[in-house]
Amino acid sequence: MLEMKLVSKRFGLIDPYSIDDFIANKGYQALKKALKADKLDLLDEIENSKLRGRGGAGFPVAIKIMALAKEISQPKYVICNADEGEPGNFKDRYILEKDPHSIIEGMLIAAYMTNAKTGYIYIRGEYSLQIDIMKNAIKQAREKNYLGEAILGTDFSFDLEVRSGAGSYVCGEEFALLESLEGKAGRTRVKPPFPTSRGLFNKPTLINNVETFATLPVIIDIGGKEYAKIGTASSTGTKLISISGNVLKKGVYEVPFGISMRKIINELGGGVENGRKIRMVQLGGECGPIIPEYMLDMVIDFERFEEFESKTGAGALIVIDDRFDFFEILKRISEFFTHESCGKCIPCREGNYHLLKIIDRFVNYCATEKDMNLLENTAMVLHHTSLCGLGQSAPTAIISALHYFRGTFQKRIEASLSQEDRIYAKN
Amino acid sequence: MILAEVLKRFPKKKEYLIEILLEYQKQKETHHFEEHELKEIANYLNIPESRVCSVVGFYTFFSTEPRGKYIFQICRDLPCQLNDNFDLLSSIQMILGIKVGETTQDGLFTLEYTSCLGHCDKSPAIRVNDKIHGSLSLNKLKAIVAECKEKENA
Incomplete structure (x- = not known):
């Protein structure tokens, strides 16, 4: 069980x-x-x-x-x-x-x-x-x-x-x-x-x-x-896990700490639709890191989650399958935080707005190498200097995406360049 | 309902400001505040009007523009987006004939965005006034609108 x-x-x-x-x-x-x-x-x-x-x-x-x-x-x-x-x-x-x-x-x-x-x-x-x-x-x-x-x-x-x-x-x-x-x-x-x-x-x-x-x-x-005695040494007891996104049986399940996410998604969440593949999973909600499919054997545990330097212990798994554009997902997350920032401290109020603008360039195939560096810098400033948990964790998805999906960013930049060439050639 | 009646039900303590605003706005058919009402609330709680305005401006539930009798709020966060297989936003815009942020001419419907409704297990979900409708399909969406219209004609 x-x-x-x-x-x-x-x-x-x-x-x-x-x-x-x-x-x-x-x-x-x-x-x-x-x-x-x-x-x-x-x-x-x-x-x-x-x-x-x-x-x-x-x-x-x-x-x-x-x-x-x-x-x-x-x-x-x-x-x-x-x-x-x-x-x-x-x-x-x-x-x-x-x-x-x-x-x-x-x-x-x-x-x-x-x-x-x-x-x-x-x-x-x-x-x-x-x-x-x-x-x-x-x-x-x-x-x-x-x-x-x-x-x-x-x-x-x-x-x-x-x-x-x-x-x-x-x-x-x-x-x-x-x-x-x-x-x-x-x-x-x-x-x-x-x-x-x-x-x-x-x-x-x-x-x-x-x-x-x-x-x-x-x-x-x-x-x-x-x-x-229940759970693991660093995380005792049980945790309610909310599973949503592209799984067959969305819902809340209570499990002891120390169980792998793959097990939870496949055995309790019913896995993804036939013929689909898990592309990535966001942990903890929109303030949490995005991890690739191969990391799902990681267990639910506070210490393991803390490695992401983020507050992901609320226990949500948003499963995303292979139908969705990576950058559209990041854009949605960025829009959310831009809207929800309270505006009291500058890093969060301005930073989220700028992150959104940069992500938008990736969505629209007009991003450059410079944008990737800018994205990384802005995200880190936001993470380190915001006043409360909202601003500190708002860029977590982006920071983790840059870490685990760097190739995807690179590919989009290359695609952006060739698109620019095409436009240039047309004129 | 008259504002004075709502105010009577709350103690004259400034921490009740949000509760008062929520309750009164719910009672009002246009779901919005007029300037003189905000003044009256400020007077009742003995706080500056600016304080009332800062709260009304901060929380997304409150509006200073008249809204429809039925407020359709569309969740556009990730879990709903991942399960939206019939383009919820375009569908509802087409059914109601308005865009997000607009109110129908008969004053019946307003369309708004909302942040996550916390019903990701029943995504895609929308909120109509106080009620959440989940696991939506195009037919279900049409039925919800039809039900609102029926209530009006009854």
């Missing part, structure tokens, strides 16, 4: 609008266990699990929780980042619409460990149905005293609110998200200070991805050490 359902164990088995269904399927058991335990022991469990953030950056979760727990001042906030805007990613949507209470349970456990009283779930505005499901889940949890004052007869109180995004990719970046929660345009802040010391309304804040919170009950349930 390739799949291993821990976070997704209830998917499709329960009615997302029914808290009773959730409770009947071992729901809120981990919370009850946690409320009886010592907070430091719980922190140990999370630390032993070696859980890393599931939103893409892969930051150790225990360090963040510990940092918030140490802050004495109140209020403190626990925020769930459900602004899943990265093209090719839809695994958070699956959790939101198939098992909403697992997110609430995870947030409650995090809030209990850190003494936070207030929480927000920031869901992207495009997910109207999921916002509705989540609001209903919160209402039901309140009615049954899983949220609110003196939860389940203890002295622990915590309440939660859903907030909607309004169509902005950059708001998935943690500081942009906080700005948006404060009712402002989603433009990031300079860090440090990090959110755990100065986050929402300048108060200590824990921000984690949907999947990260949904994993916490699993860890409390089976124990941190047991959880760490």
